[in-house]
Amino acid sequence: MNITVQIPTALRRHTSGIERITCTAANLGELFSALDQQFPDLRPHLRDDAGQIRRFLNIYVNEEDIRFLGGNTYAFQDGDEVLLVPSIAGGLA
Numbered sequence: 001m002n003i004t005v006q007i008p009t010a011l012r013r014h015t016s017g018i019e020r021i022t023c024t025a026a027n028l029g030e031l032f033s034a035l036d037q038q039f040p041d042l043r044p045h046l047r048d049d050a051g052q053i054r055r056f057l058n059i060y061v062n063e064e065d066i067r068f069l070g071g072n073t074y075a076f077q078d079g080d081e082v083l084l085v086p087s088i089a090g091g092l093a
Contacts, residue, residue, distance in 0.1 A: 001078040005031065010086055014042040028059070028072050031082065045086065056087035 006020045021038065025031035036043050046057055053059070059066040060083040066074055076082070 001026070001076070003031070003076045003078075003080040003082055005035070005082045005084065008083070008085055010088060011042060011045055011084065014045060015039045025076060027075055028053075028066070031076070046084065054086070058085040058087065059083070060085065 001024055002022050003025060004020055004022050007015050007018060012019065015038075018039075021035075023031065023034045025034050032043075032046060035046065045054070047053055061069055061074065061076070061080050063081075063083075
């Protein structure tokens with residue numbers, strides 16, 4: 001089973017510019033472990049010190065928010081496309 005993970009522009013500086021990867025993760029825990037192994041600098045931008053998903057990181061599977069698919073319990077399906085979207089604040093004050 002393969003899934004594709006899209007890395008947004010804001011996080012690519014931690015992946016040496018890689019835009020997407022393919023992996024065989026069955027769930028979020030396995031996906032984060034695979035990302036940790038391949039891109040150790042990415043970890044602090046995805047999870048906190050306790051290993052929990054960062055509050056402002058949104059994860060979509062096939063354009064559906066993973067929270068509505070079961071969150072951490074969602075089991076990836078072959079061909080799923082995962083998008084990691086960090087919330088980015090800013091603007092004029």
